[in-house]
Amino acid sequence: MDKFADIRPYADDEVADVIQRLLDEPEMLGAVAALRIPRIYKWLPKLIRPALRFMLRREFKDVSSVRGFQVFVKHYMDQMIESSTREFTVSGCDQLKPRQAYLFISNHRDIALDPAFVNYALYHNGGDTVRIAIGDNLLTKPWASDLMRLNKSFIVRRSAKAPRQMLAAFRQLSEYIRYSLLEDNESVWIAQREGRAKNGNDRTEAAMIKMIGMAQDKATESFADYINKLNIIPVSISYEWDPLDEAKAQELTAIERDGAYQKAEHEDLKSIASGITGNKGHVHVHFAAPLQGDFADANAVAAALDNAIISNYRLHPSNLLAYAALNQDEGWKNLAEAKVISEADQQQFNQHFEAMPASYRQKAMEIYARPVANKLAQLAQAA
Secondary structure, rough: OOOOOOOOOOOOOOOHHHHHHHHHOHHHHHOOOOHHHHHHHHHOOOHHHHHHHHHHHHHHHOOOOOOHHHHHHHHHHHHHHHHHEEEEEOHHHHHHHOOOOOEEEOOOOOHHHHHHHHHHHHHHHOOOEEEEEEEEEHOOOHHHHHHHOOOOOOOOOOOOOOHHHHHHHHHHHHHHHHHHHHOOOOOOOEEOOOOOOOOOOOOOHHHHHHHOOOOOOOOOHHHHHHHOOEEEEEEEEEEEEOOOOHHHHHHOOOOOOOOOOOOOOOOOHHHHHHHHHOOOEEEEEEOOOOOOOOOOOOOHHHHHHHHHHHHOOOOOOHHHHHHHOOOOHHHHEEEEHHOOOHHHHHHHHHHHHHHHOOHHHHHHHHHHHHHHHHHHHHHHHHH
């Protein structure tokens, strides 16, 4: 019996049936059309969907494995990076061993792109793709769940509310992560926190580490032993421009003003689409060395992750200029990245924020400035 059947990614022998199910789903076809040909689809939806189904059937006719599906996805990932990023760079891949399973834990800025860029970086540096943790709150449509599970995603059951249900869901998830890493030799990606760091403050939730630790075999392993076995790689992902900065600033402003923010129906799916297609400028991914140490508890692991993610975060001119606009101190000028800011960077920065509603500019600048403040605080603490 497969005890992970309801949360695991699809296996190769399930791929053909799932693809057929997706191609028969009008909403899925509409979502793909809205991404690939939005203007035409807006005016001719009934005509476009059958044509798109026919085209996709041809493209998928020889896809019979998860790897085959991911090769298909890679083609569109390449197109997305070329059209929506000015530059994509990677560092730290040289210390990753081939055929070694790792638990990649990254900061979390974009629902779909964070793990997508990790996969892209690994694939183009000779590594294999990872199994991706994704919350069921993002899978409000059955076809969305099918699509994600085809792409090696496994489900985090955040919808469980009763204490017993939550405990069972977390235990199953923890055991699946252990199984993937230590038995199936498959790498895993998970974000350092539940939900994106919409305010730009990349901090690891100790609760997430506690969940991972639930699969520890206390009879044979200490907590530190188990954490060290997992080969945790802290990953720092930085975007020069966040396609959702205005939306995040609007949400943060509403929370500050009203005490809460009510999401629209399927807002997360719309955010995924906007993140994929929107301008990201320069994107950098850094893989740190595996976490190893005599960790006393989850808080110690979270602190080590924060230290690695913040210290390796690649600051962009957008971050530094936002910090300078909001703060009087000049400490940011001593950071290595400050030396490459040009007049063109300043002009682009001004144009970006001038195009944004004035009521959201402050919060949006705070999002970009926060990584600078975190790095300066880290340097001050180390001094």
